[in-house]
Amino acid sequence: MSLVLPGQHVAAQHVNLKLGPGLLQTSGDASTSAPPIIATRAGTLKHNANGSKWWVENNSLRYVPAAQESVIGVIIQKAGEGFRVDIGSAQAASLDGLAFEGATKRNKPNLKIGSLVYARVSLAHKDMEPELECFDAQTRKSEGFGELKGGFMVRCSLAMCRQLLDSKHFLLPMLGARFPLETAIGVNGRVWVNAKDVREVIGIARCIEAVDPNGGGMDEAGIANLLRNLGL
């Protein structure tokens, strides 16, 4: 665990080196053998066990799309065959009307403006607007993607989303032990939750906000206390 600031050189070496978010290989000058790798954001430098994959872990509020990431979007416009979806990035993403399980020319999902979709980023390029899909392109099955009906969307920081995706994180198992709930976690800082009772939904939202490293970073004992106060 080491802190890096933008511009600092990173001694990442591997025959099959992969640089993740927050790292950049500079062109460097020809005199030195290997072009230096610099950090492009402030955060914690991390790498996998064999040192082939390196990245900088940090927290932020603004989502920048990357391919194959699961996101939660809001339909903002119907555009011809598809939809324009707000996923919190600089440009709205486009979601094709046929990119759903079982969708055909005749039978397309009828999503209303303002409805939520859980989708995967299928194309993310800095020069093009991001594209989404709600099915697996190989199997054509939805795999859990699609419209999110009912429930409630909570906004949180990007680090919080990634923590919730970690199966070892305490929050969701803890809530799940108390009452049944449904969640869909987008890595764009949005979490959709649903439970039987509105009180429970509010409780989940409160817990996510409290655990968020940007807004308190409450620990397991604190959450147990909070849930007791909420009567859940």
Place this chain on the structure above:
Amino acid sequence: MALTRRGGREIDESRPLKVVLDGLARVDGSARFGFGDTVALASVSGPIEVRLAAENPSLSTFEVLIRPLSNVPATQSKSLAATIRAALIPSLILSQNPRTLIQLVIQSLSPTRTKSYDTLVAAMINASTVALLNAGSIPMKGVVCAVAVGRINPVLVVDPGEEEEAVLEASGCFAFSFGDGLDDARCVWTNWKSARSFDERELAQCKLLASAAAKSVWLHIQNVVGGDASEEEEDEMETS
């Protein structure tokens, strides 16, 4: 020549640095930076959607807005915004998010009582840097730290305070971009100006003095980003 400064600080010593990460709502990153009582607040949003007129097909648009303590932004603020933008741009990687906007808003929290307000400019630049680091969504290749230097005849002093600014003969702000650690500092901007003439030797001397002080700013920023100093200083700022 002996010069006694308020608070008993050395000529190459800046006032206590205060950095607070405010967490302003509705922006992606924000920070307050102060040299003693000279404080500036900066907030950053980006990459966000850009107006069609300001869209750049190969780079993100970097917009700097400065709000003075009183009144609406006028020519002085616009000119200052342009210089701060120029000082920060070399440390940003704008090509990674083309056709987007990075918006930096700087709010001055200290009055400008005298003609020279280089300390405030330095605080603004440092606040912007910390806000950019705090946002975490804007790729950068360096950390810009700025320090003001003044001359109270004939002594050069770092970070002139409020009452010192009134008697300055020459002053300027020096911004350094730190790449790979402390020793990789490059002067990216200065506005050294003097009532009398000044020579190259003096400018070099100022730069040396400023770069040493900028290093302590960098170290402080590193501590704050690492999450050490922010909490304790928050209380300090509230009480003052």
